[in-house]
Amino acid sequence: SVKLSERLTRLRPSPSMAAIDEIARLRREGHEILSLTVGEPDFPTPPHVIEAAVKALHDGETRYTSAAGIPALKRAICDTFRKGGLTYSEGEIALGAGAKQLIFSAFAATLDAGDEVVVPAPYWVSYPDIVDLFDARPVIVRCPAAAGFRLTPAALEAALTDRTRWLVINSPNNPTGVVYSAEELSAFGAVLARYPKCLVMSDEIYEHFVYDGHQFTSFAVANPELEDRVLTINGVSKAYAMTGFRLGYAGGPAWLAAAIRNLITQDTSCANSISQHAAVAALTGDQSSLAINRAQYEGRRDRLISGIGAVPGMRCLAPEGAFYVYASVAGLIGARTPAGETLQTDSDVASYFLREAKVATIAGPAYGLSPYLRLSFATTVEVIDRACAAIAAAAADLD
Numbered sequence: 001s002v003k004l005s006e007r008l009t010r011l012r013p014s015p016s017m018a019a020i021d022e023i024a025r026l027r028r029e030g031h032e033i034l035s036l037t038v039g040e041p042d043f044p045t046p047p048h049v050i051e052a053a054v055k056a057l058h059d060g061e062t063r064y065t066s067a068a069g070i071p072a073l074k075r076a077i078c079d080t081f082r083k084g085g086l087t088y089s090e091g092e093i094a095l096g097a098g099a100k101q102l103i104f105s106a107f108a109a110t111l112d113a114g115d116e117v118v119v120p121a122p123y124w125v126s127y128p129d130i131v132d133l134f135d136a137r138p139v140i141v142r143c144p145a146a147a148g149f150r151l152t153p154a155a156l157e158a159a160l161t162d163r164t165r166w167l168v169i170n171s172p173n174n175p176t177g178v179v180y181s182a183e184e185l186s187a188f189g190a191v192l193a194r195y196p197k198c199l200v201m202s203d204e205i206y207e208h209f210v211y212d213g214h215q216f217t218s219f220a221v222a223n224p225e226l227e228d229r230v231l232t233i234n235g236v237s238k239a240y241a242m243t244g245f246r247l248g249y250a251g252g253p254a255w256l257a258a259a260i261r262n263l264i265t266q267d268t269s270c271a272n273s274i275s276q277h278a279a280v281a282a283l284t285g286d287q288s289s290l291a292i293n294r295a296q297y298e299g300r301r302d303r304l305i306s307g308i309g310a311v312p313g314m315r316c317l318a319p320e321g322a323f324y325v326y327a328s329v330a331g332l333i334g335a336r337t338p339a340g341e342t343l344q345t346d347s348d349v350a351s352y353f354l355r356e357a358k359v360a361t362i363a364g365p366a367y368g369l370s371p372y373l374r375l376s377f378a379t380t381v382e383v384i385d386r387a388c389a390a391i392a393a394a395a396a397d398l399d
């Protein structure tokens with residue numbers, strides 16, 4: 001009879017997509033839901049980017065491109081990397097339908113059954129799930145709040161084996177906001193020097209969102225001697241509020257970039273031609289939206305941190321980057337709701353807040369560390385303030 005592949009039966013639906021569906025359902029039923037689940041900027045795409053997309057349409061740029069991308073975008077990507085201290089030639093880059101397609105393709109191109117991928121937790125859920133799809137094993141390294149959610153060289157060393165094919169580093173981090181310093185990154189590099197079969201996937205998609213004067217450093221900049229083992233992942237989704245354009249890019253050793261491009265020829269053929277033209281405008285045009293939006297996010301972050309600070313039973317560290325707060329709900333576990341139920345897990349807490357406070361969040365199991373809720377501040381100050389007040393009231397109703 002007809003069946004799914006063994007691999008697909010292991011695939012869990014994305015928890016953030018599940019949250020989006022649940023919010024949509026509640027809204028259809030007439031509930032007003034305050035959502036702190038958003039994983040994308042709420043700011044408009046810059047007008048010059050929109051104009052470039054419209055112009056591309058009128059100019060007839062509506063056909064397949066080379067899998068390697070249009071020449072102007074390849075140049076723009078290399079120039080953008082160079083501004084960040086990374087020298088990649090055009091043969092060393094690949095572009096795709098979002099950073100996610102590059103992450104997927106990089107794992108597809110390199111993993112076999114039995115291979116291991118070290119993923120520090122809390123993590124963005126897609127890494128372990130994609131690794132799993134290619135029959136490899138995600139090796140999760142817990143980075144507890146007591147260690148600031150930070151990976152340490154000792155914890156990294158303990159996780160590496162001669163089957164490790166990748167270490168995934170995501171700085172600024174989704175969901176914790178950790179931003180690794182150059183010193184921390186080179187300490188990881190020193191450990192990896194002893195594991196020559198291990199590649200590093202450095203997901204830098206939140207590079208432009210850093211707060212309190214923290215400095216963003218690329219893994220490959222901190223570890224020039226590992227240059228031929230680092231795949232730097234980036235894209236225009238978050239930086240330029242272009243999530244729907246689906247345009248990401250990667251830089252790394254030529255053999256790996258070529259393998260990814262090759263795979264993409266059998267997948268989507270190439271990135272969307274209109275998005276490629278829009279991305280050229282984003283990367284080479286007026287950059288002022290980056291600083292303006294960063295300042296907005298920092299203000300929202302401060303509002304969210306102080307709001308959470310006033311909720312009995314919740315605590316959080318101030319994220320140094322990205323646009324999420326990973327808040328502990330340890331103080332609410334074991335509490336009884338007015339309906340007489342006991343909150344046993346962070347997922348119970350998330351459901352309680354959704355039901356009672358009409359505030360949507362994503363619980364820790366999506367990120368591999370409990371008991372926490374991820375709260376996004378990619379939303380207005382008004383939503384943040386109302387959500388915090390509603391959460392505080394619901395928490396105060398607990399016994």
Ligand code: PLP
Pocket residue numbers: 039097098099100101124170174203205234235236237238243246247248
């Ligand atoms: N990497 C991280 C850490 C993310 O949080 C996301 C999106 O949520 C992505 C990559 C995917 O970005 P893109 O829209 O470029 O596929």
